[in-house]
Amino acid sequence: MCFSLFCYLFVGEMSFIFMNSIVLKLADLMNHAGQDNSDTHHLQKCLGSAVVAMGPQRILELIPISINADDFTCSNTWLVPILKNHVVGASLEYYMEHIVPLAKSFQRAHKEVKKSVIGQDLQAHAQGLWGLLPAFCQYPVDTHKKFGSLADLLIKFLKKDSFMHQHVAFALQVLVNQNKSSLLPGQNVGEFNTCAQKDKALEFKGIPCYSNKTAKKNIRALGSCSTELLQALVDLFVDSLADKRLYMKDAIGCLASVTDSSITKDIFVSLLQRFEVVNSKGEFEKKIQDDETIDEEQGNLSATEKDIQRCPLMSLASVLVEGAGEDLVELIYNFVVDSLQGNHVTGQCEVYHTLSKVLEEHGWFCSSRFMELIDLLLGLEPSTDISSVRHRFACFHTLMVHMLEMSLEEQDTKAFLILNEIIVTLKDAKDEARKVAYDTLLMICSSLKDSSRVNAGRSYHKLISMIMGYLSGSSPHIKSGAVSALSVVVHSDAEVCLKIPDVVPSVLSLLHGKAVEVIKAALGFAKVLVSCLPAKDLQNVLSEVVSGVLPWSSVSRHHFREKVTIILEIITRKCGSAAVEAAAPEKYKRFVKTVFQNRHHKSTSKDAVATNTETSLEDSSIKRSEEQKHNDLGSFPNRQGSVHHRKRKRGIYKGPPDLRAPHITTGDDSGPQDAKRVENPKQKMLVKVPLRDKGEETPNNESNDWKTSMEHKSMRKKRKGALQTLSSTFKHRRHRKLGKQKAHN
Structure with missing residues (x-):
């Protein structure tokens, strides 16, 4: 094979x-x-x-795949899934002239057949053949010649056959993306060839690629024949349910990116007019808080219905941004502004997402409307929805990078306002909101450090200096947020402490204050610092960190002492105990030694636990081997080393379990070692009698009572005599039993 x-x-x-x-x-x-x-x-x-x-x-x-018209039997239909996964570099013409008629023949047979089971199979085969459309759109050789005919067929599919909607959407994405990727330098041309890459056999044969010339011809053909197709996709999008809009939206975005922007704008304006978002002059309708019965009487959409329809319209606008010209960008931006300022509650997440796409894709717009955009965003009350916060901060990311690169005094003031909102969100009670702020700050730093940007290093240092400016503020909440921001920066780029030497002293100086929130943040910064810096670089700030955190070792509240201990342990592990002890002030050396001792005990106890575990495993294996040997000989050793034979001996009756007392043993040598066993004639049990060791002092009342002492001595003698009598009785019975056996033999 x-x-x-x-x-x-x-x-x-x-x-x-x-x-x-x-x-x-x-x-x-x-x-x-x-x-x-x-x-x-x-x-x-x-x-x-x-x-x-x-x-x-x-x-x-x-x-050949075929169907018998007489008995409706099919042949070679197993080939359809194989074609679906392996067709690449085929012809669109072959699909339209051979595959589509073949699928129609199966569909006609489905309507003629009387048995429902056979009819279902025939319909499944017909849909499988039609579903080969995405496979035949994998690098077809005749796109620029046959896409016009294919577009007419796709429009019919979109208007009639709902099962083909997803196939059409995916096929359009494949056609557009593969041609666009061929025009991008260094782009993996097989990135969108998901079907062909499923089989490892394609590794032996290079995936076909369009030349730059062929890709341009194909894209021109796609754009010239896309007007009616794009209109059909848009109409289907707004009339579909939410789950179907997901894949339809991607197909619309791909097709709109290669379509003339004026055509896309006309389609979008007609859609806004259809849902009464703009009037006949193209002006956005202002939301008036009147009774909705007026709209109902005139047959217009109510204000609530208009508000609900804005969400899919704004979602559609976000995918039209990529290939939009200036006029369409202006229209989309005006739609965004109208939605943000019109107090439209629904779809705010989509509004921020669309605005962030406009800022990312069209830098010219960001530059021309910069101050207006800043005032728009800062004039709005921050949303509590996490998705809206994420897209709002995506807008801040683009604007912040632009401001820091421009270095204008007026823009610096606006930059502080944006940075202020990010820092405040770092102290938000919700984990998701804090994560969004962390991610946004990291993205800003990453963009500013990009070597391809103008003045990359200077803009990055300016951002750090702006964050450090908050350390001198009066609000402990803002101070701690700024320290948290610096912790995020140091965690991603520890070298910033070396490039900007003022960072570490500025944060550690906050440890001289009394605000609990600030102290927590500063100790957290110290932990991040000592964890991220290499040992060689940590030596340069060792004295400052140790002397800064040690005063809080005497405070157990808020886990300050634990935090200081962890910081010292990390430094000790990297730089050694001698360096830490030398850097510690004299009054805290005792605490430092305690940390060293505890750290040593922890390591020693871990080693001891590991050694004991190994020893116990070895002992248990030896015991099991010994028990196995004795079992083979018919006996097994007990804990004291004596051997109990399997044959049952005649022994003393030990009584029922419910008569046992705390000091009564069952004869299994499990009692204390300082007890002797004697027979109780009433219960015939073995009673534990505690004996005193030699030289053991007796209570004062017993030492003064001579009679009591004599009674104890006589009792010991009686017990000793009873044990001797019992032993002789056992011996006598044993000899008598052996004599009877010999006489019998």
């Missing part, structure tokens, strides 16, 4: 002449496999390689 696969891909189109017999043999094997597809994976792989090498037209000449 692997050899034939390699041969197809190596020989290429000539394999149709030399290897057609192998294709027929593989098809015969697939037909014999029937409905069982579990063992046909390698067959499908080889046939897929044949499709890549020969092309779908040659394959279908050798293995």
Whole structure:
């Protein structure tokens, strides 16, 4: 199988002449496999390689897909999934003139057949053949010649056949993106070739690529024939449910990017007029807080309905931005401003998203409307919706980078206002909002450090200086937010502390204050600093950090002592205990030594636990091996080393379990070692009698009572005599039993 696969891909189109017999043999094997597809994976792989090498037209000449008009039996329909995954570099004309008529024949048979099961199968086969459209749009060889005819067919699909909507949307994306990627220098031309890349067999054959000249011809053809097709897609988008709009929106964006901007603008204006967002003059309608019954009486949309319709319209506007000209950009921007200033509650996330796309795609617009954009955003009350905050901050990202690069005094004031909102959000109670602020700050830093930008290093240092300016503010909340911002910057770029030496002393100086919120943030900064800096660079700020954090080692509230301990442990691990001890002030050396000792005990205890674990494992394995040996001999050792034979001995009756007392043993040697076992004649149990060790002092009342002492001595003698009597009795019974056995023998 692997050899034939390699041969197809190596020989290429000539394999149709030399290897057609192998294709027929593989098809015969697939037909014999029937409905069982579990063992046909390698067959499908080889046939897929044949499709890549020969092309779908040659394959279908050798293995035709057909239907019998008399009994409605189908042949070779198993080839459809293989074609779907492997067709590349085919012809749009072949799809329209051969595949579409074949699918229609299956559809007609579906209407004629009487049995529902057969009819369902025929309809599935017809839809499978129509669904080959995206595959035939993988680098077709005749796009500039046949796209006009294909566009007419696609419009029919969009207006009639709902099952083809997703296939049409994906096919258009493939056509546009593959041609656009061929015009981009260094772009991976196979990036959008998702279907062809599913099979590893394509690694043997290079994925076809358009030349720059061919790609330009194809894009011109796509743009010239897209007016009616784009209108059909837009109409379908606004009339569809939300889940279908997702893939329709991407297709509209792709097609609009290669369509003339004036055509796209006319389509969008007609849509705004349809939903009464603009009047006949193209002016945006102002929202008036009147009774909605007036609109209902006149047959117009109510204010609430207009508000709801703005969301899909704004979503559509966001995908039209990429290929938009100046007029269309102005129209979209006016739509955004009207939505933000008109107190339209719904769709605010989409409004911010559309504005961020305009700022990203069209730098000229950002420069020409810069102050207006700043005033617009800062004049709005910040949203509480996380998605809206994310897109709002995306607008801030673009504007902030632009301001810092321009370096104008008036713009610096606006930049501080934007930075202020980001820093305040860093202290937000919601984790999602704080993460958005962190990400935005990191993106701004990354953009400013980009070497391709003008004055990249200077703009980046200016941003850090602006953040440090908040450290001298009066509000502890703003101070702690600024420290958190610097912590984010240091975590992503620790070298900033070396390039801007004032960063570390400025933050550590805040540790002399008393605001708890600021102290927490400053200790957090110190932890990030010592964690991110290499040991060599940490030596330069070691004395400042150690002397700055140690005064808070005496405060246990708010976990300050724990934070200081962690910071010292990190420094010790990187720079050594001697360096830390030398940098510590005299009054805190005792605490530093305690940290060293605890750190040493932790490491020692870990080693001890590891050693004990290994030892216990070894001991348990030895015990198991010994028990196995004794079991083989019919006995096993107990804990004291004695051996209990398996044969049951006649022993003393120990009584029922419910009569056992706390100091009564069951005879399994589990009692204390300082107890002797004697027989209780009443219960016939073994009673533990505690004995005193030699030299053990007795209580004062017993030492003064001579009679009591004598009674204890007599009791010991009686117990000793009872034990001897009991032992002799056992011996006598044993000898008598052995004598009886001998006499019997």
